[in-house]
Amino acid sequence: MIEFSEAINFLLLDFRREENLYYYSNKPYTGLIKQISGYSDYDILLLLKCVNGNLNLVYKKYIINSKSERYKNFEYLGEGTELHGFLHGYSLTKIGGRIDFRFDDFDILVEKKLVDAKGYRVDKWSWRIFDDIPNMENEIWVDNREGNMEVGGYKNDTDFLPYYTLQNEMREKVIKEDRLPSAIKYIAGVDVAYHEVLQKMVGGIVVLDAETLEVVETALHEMEISFPYIPGLFSFREIPPLLEAYKKLNIKPDLIVCDAHGLAHPQGVGMATHLGIELDIPTIGCAKKRLVGYYDKEALGTQRGDSQSLIWDSQEAGKALRTQDNIKSMFVSIGHKISLETACEWVLKLCPNYRLPETTRAVDHLVNQVLKERTDFNLFPEDDNEEAFQ
DNA sequence: GCGACAG
DNA sequence: ATCTTGTCGC
Numbered sequence: 278m279i280e281f282s283e284a285i286n287f288l289l290l291d292f293r294r295e296e297n298l299y300y301y302s303n304k305p306y307t308g309l310i311k312q313i314s315g316y317s318d319y320d321i322l323l324l325l326k327c328v329n330g331n332l333n334l335v336y337k338k339y340i341i342n343s344k345s346e347r348y349k350n351f352e353y354l355g356e357g358t359e360l361h362g363f364l365h366g367y368s369l370t371k372i373g374g375r376i377d378f379r380f381d382d383f384d385i386l387v388e389k390k391l392v393d394a395k396g397y398r399v400d401k402w403s404w405r406i407f408d409d410i411p412n413m414e415n416e417i418w419v420d421n422r423e424g425n426m427e428v429g430g431y432k433n434d435t436d437f438l439p440y441y442t443l444q445n446e447m448r449e450k451v452i453k454e455d456r457l458p459s460a461i462k463y464i465a466g467v468d469v470a471y472h473e474v475l476q477k478m479v480g481g482i483v484v485l486d487a488e489t490l491e492v493v494e495t496a497l498h499e500m501e502i503s504f505p506y507i508p509g510l511f512s513f514r515e516i517p518p519l520l521e522a523y524k525k526l527n528i529k530p531d532l533i534v535c536d537a538h539g540l541a542h543p544q545g546v547g548m549a550t551h552l553g554i555e556l557d558i559p560t561i562g563c564a565k566k567r568l569v570g571y572y573d574k575e576a577l578g579t580q581r582g583d584s585q586s587l588i589w590d591s592q593e594a595g596k597a598l599r600t601q602d603n604i605k606s607m608f609v610s611i612g613h614k615i616s617l618e619t620a621c622e623w624v625l626k627l628c629p630n631y632r633l634p635e636t637t638r639a640v641d642h643l644v645n646q647v648l649k650e651r652t653d654f655n656l657f658p659e660d661d662n663e664e665a666f667q
Numbered sequence: 668g669c670g671a672c673a674g
Numbered sequence: 675a676t677c678t679t680g681t682c683g684c
Contacts, residue, residue, distance in 0.1 A: 508672040568673045
């Protein structure tokens with residue numbers, strides 16, 4: 278484990294060797310290095326994902342000239358390195374409602390008290406955010422290590438045998454042929470957005486007019502994240518908030534398009550299928566990435582409408598379907614009460630301009646917007662009066 | 668034994 | 675799913 282103050286001091290000293298301008302906030306902090314990536318030919322981007330109180334923050338630092346000897350000094354700060362200690366020097370900016378901590382324009386902040394670095398408009402700045410220095414002994418140290426939150430403790434699949442059993446039962450109920458209403462008037466998209474630190478999720482449904490693709494109704498439901506993400510058991514994580522949101526709808530859709538697989542699933546019971554059986558409504562699985570199955574990439578054409586069978590367990594589990602010219606294919610499969618051919622027709626109809634269906638696009642936008650609004654903190658309430666920066 | 672693995 | 679920045683075209 279590396280002391281955070283030590284690490285950041287090192288970064289700052291290295292980067293701003295000539296300008297020893299620091300703030301000492303003494304803010305206890307815990308987190309880990311989330312990602313180190315090559316950023317361009319000469320930059321390395323270091324992202325520290327941290328938990329501080331109940332905020333989810335991303336600290337970042339550019340390290341210039343990675344090709345020089347200097348870069349070697351950073352090798353010990355590998356991805357996953359744990360950091361505990363004190364936040365030492367930082368600048369705070371607010372960009373489009375998002376809080377950003379920047380180490381790179383730290384000195385500008387000190388000098389001018391208002392930053393406009395790299396063309397970003399900076400609305401507010403402050404170091405008073407950390408005035409309420411928590412007592413170290415009372416501080417709740419949130420363990421934000423991804424392994425603990427998403428995978429750790431859940432690795433043993435036998436913990437989830439009951440869910441696999443449920444999937445086996447559902448598999449018998451799937452209807453793989455068209456049982457659609459004579460006229461499809463409304464089509465819905467469903468999606469869930471997450472807040473990793475608050476452990477909240479917002480499920481949403483957007484109902485579109487099948488003819489015009491205009492939004493006619495939306496419904497939402499927020500709840501705690503209670504089920505981990507496990508490929509194959511994904512539906513048990515996302516369906517609970519979706520069922521709640523569905524209850525709130527006045528206009529019930531004739532068809533639902535899921536941003537996930539249906540039959541193209543290890544047990545043949547992906548989220549689209551699960552949801553379709555649960556609601557007894559025709560559903561389509563329309564995923565961005567393959568989960569199981571194989572298809573002939575060479576044989577797949579490059580034009581909108583081109584498709585290849587996705588084979589799994591010697592069966593056609595779905596289609597790799599090109600929804601736009603020269604663009605990565607989508608993966609369409611039966612959810613419930615619809616044939617694969619009809620499902621592909623609807624997906625194409627719903628993708629007049631973009632790779633993703635309009636249903637998915639609409640609900641994705643809604644759900645992320647709402648989650649952002651509900652989890653956005655006003656870190657500067659005292660600045661809302663006019664004397665703040667005089 | 669190891670990799671792959673929707674969102 | 676979450677997060678980031680850069681570039682291009684309307």
